[in-house]
Amino acid sequence: MIYSIIFIYITLGTFLMFVLELWMYPHKEEIALINEQEKPFEFDWITRIVCAIIWPVTLAIVLKHMIEWIKKFYK
Numbered sequence: 001m002i003y004s005i006i007f008i009y010i011t012l013g014t015f016l017m018f019v020l021e022l023w024m025y026p027h028k029e030e031i032a033l034i035n036e037q038e039k040p041f042e043f044d045w046i047t048r049i050v051c052a053i054i055w056p057v058t059l060a061i062v063l064k065h066m067i068e069w070i071k072k073f074y075k
Contacts, residue, residue: 013055
């Protein structure tokens with residue numbers, strides 16, 4: 001029972017990271033310009049693993065920034 005819960009938890013985190021990668025990859029140059037970085041943003045494997053493990057925090061951060069962006073967009 002506990003192993004299936006852990007498996008589902010990690011699977012959800014992995015799926016979330018996959019979706020974030022798909023969502024951000026086409027816009028990586030734009031993100032670099034916004035953040036005033038020289039090279040485009042990319043996830044490394046450590047970041048992927050950590051975010052897959054703490055995916056509720058990752059999801060909260062993404063939703064917070066998305067809500068702020070929507071509020072700015074509709075003002």
